Amino acid sequence: MTTLPAEYPKDAFEAFGYLKTRQTLSVEDLKVLAMIECYGEVFYQLLASGVKDAEAKALLTRNGQEERGHAHRLLKAIRLKSGEDFVLPSNEDNPFMALAPSEVPANDELLSMLEQGEIDGDLVYQQWADAEPNAEVAQLYRLNGREETRHCERVIEAKKRLFAA
Template identity: 40%
Template sequence: MTTLPASAPATTGAAFAHINAVTAPTIDDLKLMVFLEASGLKGYYGLASGSENPEIRALLEANGREELAHAHRVAQVITLLTGEPFAPPADEENPYVSATAPALTAAVLEGLVRAETNGNDLYESWAQSIGNAEAAALLRQNGKEEVRHADRAAKALALMG
């Protein structure tokens, strides 16, 4: 069983606020990010279920699958840095997985565009501070995909238009 660090914020919003302020992550910050990224699969799938448009659903579901891939990459970073295995949590072990998704609205998609764009900058700052070339490459891959997530969210927004 994968456990959340004891210092982790209680709510998803507080967890994202914490993570977005970090420029040089600790192992606990990386573990927190694994939990947040892993929650993205169900989060994006929940949003996708709110659309009748199959193209919008496909875009959002692709983002969700990649969020889980991000969780696996950050878990790899933890293993590289500590020598200890760490795996993304199952949904039932993850307090940041919500049972209900917000309504799929233009405002939600606009927020995702901003958040995913910021994710690239965050991962780049982490890659620069991590002190391990292999770990930095994994973080940068996540950042590149965050840009792709923003593009997909923007495309879904246009399709809603």
């Protein structure tokens, strides 16, 4: 099992909250963030697995795939900042998976929280990009941020499909 730095919460959402307090991201922060993004992939997969509407399921599944893509961009950022490669742990070795739920019910409240979380994700990625001295790394953060906004748009669309009156 990959271990987290001591100051990090074991819960992915709490760890992301902790990262949001950072003005700039260290290489260790980026490793943690990459593992959080992998957790996001699994979270969206679990959410999508319980959805019957095919289009809503596809939207949520796409978000999960892009969360993994965010992790891979962060691997590039790690390489650019440190000159070293970081290998993502398997899901079994990702410390955030220890607290992952076995299922995620798609309800209006959860999807509304996801909407806000994705918007917050974009904002914080843009803040990190603004503070990042390496232009290539900043661009990677901006790409991740823009996709977070697209995730919000997909969550809104899935919510409409699932809960239209």
